[in-house]
Amino acid sequence: MKSPQEGGHFLVVDDNKVNRMLLAHSLEQLGHTIDTAENGQEALDKLRATEYDLMLLDIEMPVMNGYQTLEACRKDITLREVPVIMTSSLDEIDSVVKCIEMGAEDYLTKPLNATLLRARVTASLEKKRLRDQQRKLFRTFVTAEVAEELLTKGLSLGGKHVEASVMFTDIRSFTAISETHDPSVIIELLNDYFPLMFEAIVSHGGTVNHIEGDGIMAAFGTPVFRENHREQAVRAAVQMLDRLQDFNQRQAELNRVQIKVGIGIASGRMIAGYTGTEHRATFTCVGDTVNIAARIEQHTKEAGRPILIDRNTRNGLPADILVDALGPFTFKGKQQPIEVYAVQTSK
Amino acid sequence: MHETTIDLKSFENLKALAGSDFISELIDTFLADTPAIIQQMHSSLAAQDVDTFRRAAHSLKSNAASFGAGALTTLLQELEQLARENKLSEIRNQLQDVEEAYGEAARALKEMRT
Numbered sequence: 247m248k249s250p251q252e253g254g255h256f257l258v259v260d261d262n263k264v265n266r267m268l269l270a271h272s273l274e275q276l277g278h279t280i281d282t283a284e285n286g287q288e289a290l291d292k293l294r295a296t297e298y299d300l301m302l303l304d305i306e307m308p309v310m311n312g313y314q315t316l317e318a319c320r321k322d323i324t325l326r327e328v329p330v331i332m333t334s335s336l337d338e339i340d341s342v343v344k345c346i347e348m349g350a351e352d353y354l355t356k357p358l359n360a361t362l363l364r365a366r367v368t369a370s371l372e373k374k375r376l377r378d379q380q381r382k383l384f385r386t387f388v389t390a391e392v393a394e395e396l397l398t399k400g401l402s403l404g405g406k407h408v409e410a411s412v413m414f415t416d417i418r419s420f421t422a423i424s425e426t427h428d429p430s431v432i433i434e435l436l437n438d439y440f441p442l443m444f445e446a447i448v449s450h451g452g453t454v455n456h457i458e459g460d461g462i463m464a465a466f467g468t469p470v471f472r473e474n475h476r477e478q479a480v481r482a483a484v485q486m487l488d489r490l491q492d493f494n495q496r497q498a499e500l501n502r503v504q505i506k507v508g509i510g511i512a513s514g515r516m517i518a519g520y521t522g523t524e525h526r527a528t529f530t531c532v533g534d535t536v537n538i539a540a541r542i543e544q545h546t547k548e549a550g551r552p553i554l555i556d557r558n559t560r561n562g563l564p565a566d567i568l569v570d571a572l573g574p575f576t577f578k579g580k581q582q583p584i585e586v587y588a589v590q591t592s593k
Numbered sequence: 594m595h596e597t598t599i600d601l602k603s604f605e606n607l608k609a610l611a612g613s614d615f616i617s618e619l620i621d622t623f624l625a626d627t628p629a630i631i632q633q634m635h636s637s638l639a640a641q642d643v644d645t646f647r648r649a650a651h652s653l654k655s656n657a658a659s660f661g662a663g664a665l666t667t668l669l670q671e672l673e674q675l676a677r678e679n680k681l682s683e684i685r686n687q688l689q690d691v692e693e694a695y696g697e698a699a700r701a702l703k704e705m706r707t
Contacts, residue, residue: 261648261652262652262655263622264622264623264626265656265659267618267619267622268607268611268619268659271611271612271615271619272610306648306651306652308645308648335651335655337670356658356659357603357606357607357659358610358659359606359610360609360610
């Protein structure tokens, strides 16, 4: 992330030449690069042609005023993310409120004050850079849909009951592999392996909640509900195995270690939410369904089948996904036996 | 003379924002551009284009306030309000005052430019 001290690229929009010059010059003195526009239409043209970190927008302008410009930006998915600071006179404060409601980030009243200008611009720029960084990070772990939800609705540390599917994935005999190989080989292996698995999960609408050692926990159907979360989870699992086969082929060609995985999926009611602190939080799911998924995953080794699912997951699958009933199993810590099914794979 | 025409606190604020070197350039731009804005106020009033008039008054008011030209700012504020209320005849009566207040502010600012 760029440091807050590093200058940004701003667009100053004002029909009044003195205001434009003053604002542009003051911001340039603070180390920023400035382009200017005389009305909203010109601003939109520039916003579409160049990437800006911030727009300072006057309200009262000919051709296209500040509201119309703001509205056009909010409707345009490529311009929506550009933060906007309204610049207005003190008697336009009602208009400013309307602009903030429409999504403007902040406002400055004219005549401008040097200290306030610096503070608000720096704060907006910092927030923008943090959002850019978060967006980049989120997109590694979750679908763009979930990333947007997190970015727009924010991260509230609180849970809710959801209907979803949970998937656990582990590399078989990973402890033995890590003990017999150089640490750098292991890290390289994981760094090649994880992106392949994440891609399969995220492309099926899943969210990677945790990675712990070689293990991955992912959720489907939450935080954004999807009716077909069970099918999506299983299809993701099948794709993960496909990817793994390609991965192992490449590993073999390079004379490197090959791996096997076990995947366990359970579906049902669970509590989903963000846990942690505001500085370090993670999306997680807890509850009996989650425990069952973890137990089922551990059972893959014994069962000799790479993808195992519970009955609830099986009941949500379309006819083209074939499963074999392995029977009820009583897992450690569970009173009731669990019906386990193995998903048929071409391998 | 300029102490009464130009509010020094506002002017200092502007200096802090623009930097002392830039303030002269800003004054020059203001002095160069304002006659056209006043002209626009006249012509829009003659054409009964109250919206253009209001925007011109608003724009000039913004600059007058930045430079600390208090009397001019107050007059333009009134005109902007009258334009919102569509009171064209009252505006006509006050436009002369605006020109006089601008003349005074312009003289004071010329003296203050370094």
